[in-house]
Amino acid sequence: MxxxxxxxxxxxxxxxxxxxxxxxxxxxxxxxxxxxxxxxxxxxxxxxxxxxxxxxxxxxxxxxxxxxxxxxxxxxxxxxxxxxxxxxxxxxxxxxxxxxxxxxxxxxxxxxxxxxxxxxxxxxxIGALQRPRLPSWLADALGGDPWLCDLAVQILVWVGVPATAGAELWPLDGWAARRTEVTGEPVADRDALDREVEQVLAAMRTRPKWHAEHVERPLGHKQAPVAPMAAELPALELVGAHEIEDARLADLAEQALQAIEVRLNRDEAPAAAVTTVVGMLFGELAAGSAARDDWLAAALADPARLEAIVATVMTILGR
Known part of the structure; x- marks a missing residue:
């Protein structure tokens, strides 16, 4: 045009x-x-x-x-x-x-x-709620859990979005980041997040007519997920191992910033928030490398180095 x-x-x-x-x-x-x-x-x-x-x-x-x-x-x-x-x-x-x-x-x-x-x-x-909000009966069915209630709203929003999540039904990667924002905890593994989605859907299905109208019907308007490649085909690596590692570290850093910001919004001390989140997220990454594990432990234990890390994080977050 x-x-x-x-x-x-x-x-x-x-x-x-x-x-x-x-x-x-x-x-x-x-x-x-x-x-x-x-x-x-x-x-x-x-x-x-x-x-x-x-x-x-x-x-x-x-x-x-x-x-x-x-x-x-x-x-x-x-x-x-x-x-x-x-x-x-x-x-x-x-x-x-x-x-x-x-x-x-x-x-x-x-x-x-x-x-x-x-x-x-x-x-x-397409039948999706125009203003997705959490019904009181659904909040009760989820026990008022803040994250599960938020996830329920995310599901109600997603079913009315025309986009797809590639070969998957739900955008679990995006919801994993959202979970970190809501809970302040490191991103859960996909299996755990998938179980939480099923828990919310089970609660929704206690009202079959409501579920069929506002979840199943709009989902039916999405395009079919893209079929995955055959498992036996060899993976084509377009970048080197160090670039893959850099991308993984960048993703972990993004998750860490989100989790730290949630903790700061709850008035947690900056040093405590940074120490907890960095230790949990990057500590798991370091578990396979003794040298990296020693470096991380030493950095968090050294007041001067920790102060520098906290100052850098606060600058990135604009605080």
Missing amino acids: LDTIGPADVAGVRKLARDGLLAGSAAAARPRALARLRGGVYTVAWPLVFTRITKPLEHRRRHADCARGLEWLRPDCLDRFHDDVEAVVEHALRRATGPIENLEGWLATRLNPATVDAHRRRRGG
């Missing part, structure tokens, strides 16, 4: 907006003219959507790569971006009924209501 829209189309959209005729023109336009109107609004809207919605969201999700620009967005993040821009375009072509001198300024005030409304309508169309 953007490749076929030129400055004249954008200028035409701006003039219609200034004259208070944008929505009326869109309603009366033939398909070809409507497509050009949509393209003009799209050209104006997409930088606003990326800057004010997509980029902050990707930072909150800790997708530093996605926050760099459109060309860096992962497939599911790119789909979400396009959905948001389309929502803003549709909103503008329906609601721009009065004179608008500053189209960007007006669109900026409509970003949130336009995208939230479109998101809820998409969810409602």
Whole structure:
């Protein structure tokens, strides 16, 4: 769409907006003219959507790569971006009924209501709860456990999201990070997390009709998971072992920062939070290496080195 829209189309959209005729023109336009109107609004809207919605969201999700620009967005993040821009375009072509001198300024005030409304309508169309909240009966069934209750809401949100989790039904990796945020504990192994998901689903199934309508039905609208490669095929390693190790360490560092931040938010002393989390997360990694284990133990036991580690962590967290 953007490749076929030129400055004249954008200028035409701006003039219609200034004259208070944008929505009326869109309603009366033939398909070809409507497509050009949509393209003009799209050209104006997409930088606003990326800057004010997509980029902050990707930072909150800790997708530093996605926050760099459109060309860096992962497939599911790119789909979400396009959905948001389309929502803003549709909103503008329906609601721009009065004179608008500053189209960007007006669109900026409509970003949130336009995208939230479109998101809820998409969810409602497949049976998912438009505003996923935890029913009191489900909270009771889960014993009021903070993490299980949060996981229940994550499940209700996920079933209404069009994206898939690759070859899996549930996005366990993302929920593992979320578990760390909620509990302040290191990421649980996948088997333990899978058992917790089943525990929540079992509680949901105590209301069969509710479960069928708000969990099974929207899940049925997702694309089938991608079939995994045959197990006997040899793995193709595109990077060296040291790069794999670096990636693993970076992932552990991200988990550690999340867990430390949760503990700090609970008013735990910085040194205690850092010592506990680093010892638990990186101690497991060091278990296979006596030299690394000795280094970690020595670093945490040395007041000066621990102080430097704590200062670095607090700087990264902006505290």
